[in-house]
Amino acid sequence: MFYQKFRASIKLKNIVGYVNEFNHLITSKQSKNEQLQHKLQILVSNFCMEKLPRSANVFGDISGRKFERIPMNEREQKEEKFQDTEAHVPRRLKPSLGQYAKMIKSHISKNDLNSALQVLDLMKENRDKPTMYLYNLLLYGLAKQGDIKQCFSLYNKAKKYGLQPNAATYTSLFNACALSDNSEVALKHLNRLRKSLYEWQFLLNDAHYNVMVKAYSWHGQIVKAFQLVDEMRDRRIPIGEITYNSLFHGAISDKKAGMRHALIVWHLMRMKNIKPSLITYNLLLRAIRDTNLGNLKSDDVLLSGFDQTRISVLEGEKPDLLASPPTLSTLLSMEKEQNIMQRDTDVTVQKSVNLNDVLIRNRLILFGGVEGFLNRMSNDGIIPNIKTITLLLDLIPNTISAENILIKTAEEKNIKLDIDFFNMLIKRRSIRFDYKAAKEVISIAEKKGLSPNIMTFGVLALGCQELMQAQEFLEGIEVFGYKPNSVIIGTLVDTACHKKNFGYLLFMMRYMTENRTRPTAQTIEIVKKFSEELPKIKKLKATSKYRYRKLKCLEDNIEKFKKQYPKWQKLIKE
Structure with a gap:
């Protein structure tokens, strides 16, 4: 009995507790609602143009009041218009950012x-926001084409959309300046961008410096390129082979004293124990071929403060400015003719000798000759390629013996020569009027399993000095399945006009009309100039000791040309 009463009292207390807790929740909720309503009234009163009534519980008093309308800005209007007019593309039907990147890469690979x-534009249609990575891909592709205008336009557009450019962005912009054809515009953008990065205190890395050195070097600003390398050294940024190769480009751009700059770069690499690559050696050969030594003379120090780079004059040594220290020879006389390539490394050097004169006579004589240069490459573990041999062809003495030794050297080093090398060799021999030796190159190329191309016939045309040779040459082209182009025809016409061979010229004019070969503007000008000089040719021949038959033949040819020339002019215009 007592237990049942005790249990009932406990239940009653619990019920009373629940009721009190429920009443407390209701009252607290009402107080919160009143507070929220009070805050809303304050918020509304800030935008309302009329004062609120004293009692907000009267229904309908607030509905008639006027509120101030705040106009949207241009960006908000565009967004609202876009939301209202454009259809929303489902996510599953749109490419992902990775797929957009693959699309861009695919197009760039196809140029x-x-x-x-x-x-x-596709991303804009799909309501997708491009990332800086996608912009960097586009900048990379445009920079390879040297399109400065488009690159900086994209760069500014990315910044306008709130994207943050990174290190790769500026590398592409510098590269666009380096590869541009317009030096003035490229240097203007390059200097402006470089100044902006310094003002923003943007941290430049080795890639930025290397591409800037390349840009200044390729546009002939060799002094600024060296200044950048000094800045890299001061900032303790590693200077590697890529940087030095860029400096070689700058040296090549200076035709008067570029070889001196190239020697400075070469000895800097040697002092820093940086191993040259095949690219380095090929750039060095370009510098030897295209530039001069400036005012360099014996006993000069290439690197200030480093006596080991002083040019010393030794007796009984081959001259080699690439050695450490650089050396010149005092043994043999310069007046001795150097005809064979193995003997082209001995030269007398006196204080009064101009080294540029020695360099012009034989480009490799001061650098160990061909044999010494190739041995240096071998000691560095560098295997020459076809480009190396082609560059050496421009540097060796202009003799058959030197050319044959170079071909033999290529065979010994297992370098496969291509038809372009032999085309250059044919042109080289034709320019020195050794047409017989030029034709022999074809048999050498055929022994190596190479077939002539249209360029081969273009350089062989230089050797067609007579009408019969031209006829045989044109027949040979057709046998190989080629058709003479306007350049080949122009070469033959130029030879006929130069030789004043009317039969040759009339044959070429008929050949062009029959085969409907359109001449170049240069060829038309050559024939026009020849026609204007006909009175001088006739007068010159008449006063010479020519027999009557030859004079009569000349007059007949002139008449034939006068009749044929107007017809030929009409046909080429059609």
Whole structure:
């Protein structure tokens, strides 16, 4: 009995507790609602143009009041218009950011930059925001084409959309300046961008410096290129082979004293124990071929403060400015003719000798000759390629013996010569009027399993000095399945005009009309100039000791040309 009463009292207390807790929740909720309503009234009163009534519980008093309308800005209007007018594309039907990137890469690999740029338009249609990575891909492709205008336009557009450019962005912009054809515009943008990065205190890395050195070097600003390398050294940024190769480009741009700069770069690499590559050696050969030594003379120090770079004059040594220390020879006389390539490394050097004169006579004589240069490459573990041999062809003495030794050297080093090398050899021999030796090159190429191309016939045309040779040459082209182009025809016409061979010239004019070969503007000008000089030719021949038959033949040819020339002019205009 007692237990049942005790249990009932406990239940009653619990019920009373629940009721009190429920009443407390209701009252607290009402107080919160009143507080929220009070805050809303304050918020509304800030935007309302009329004062609120004293009692907000009267229904209908607030509905008639006027509120101030705040106009939207231009960006908000565009967004609202876009939301209202454009259809929303489901996510599953749109490409992902990775797929957009693959599309851009595919177009860039095909050199289709217009299609790559259209990917941005596709993203806009799909309501996708491009990332800086996608912009960097486009900048990379445009920079390879040297398109400065388009690159900086994309760069500014990315910044306008709130994207943050990174290190790769500036590398592409510098590279666009380096590869541009317009030096004035490129240097203007390059200097401006470089100044901006310094003002922003943007941290430049080795890639930025290397591409800037390349840009200044390729546009002939060799002094600024060296200044950048000094800046890299001061900032303790590693200077490697790529940087030095860029400096070689700068040296090549200076035709008067570029070889001196190239020697400075070469000895800097040697002092820093940086191993040259095949690219380095090929650039060095370009510098030897295209530039001079400036005012360099014996006993000069190439690197200030480093006596080991002083040019010393030794007796009984081959001259080699690439050695450490650089040396010149005092043994043999310069007046001795150097005809064979193995003997082209001995030269007398006196204080009064101009080294540029020695360099012009034989480009490799001061650098160990061909044999010494190739041995130096071998000691560095560098295997020459076809480009190396082609560059050496421009540097060796202009003799058959030197050319044959170079071909033999290539065979010994297992370098496969291509038809382009032999085309250059044919042109080289034709320019020195050794047409017989030029034709022999064809048999050498055929022994190596090479077939002539249209360029081969273009250089062989230089050797067609007579009408019969031209006829045989044109028949040979057709046998190989080629058709003479306007350049080959122009070479033959130029030879006929130069030789004043009317039969040769009339044959070529008929050949062009029969085969409907359109001459170049240069060829038309050559024939026009020849026609204007006909009175001088006739007068010159008449006063010479020519027999009557030859004089009569000349007059007949002139008449034939006068009749044929107007017809030929009409046919080439059709």
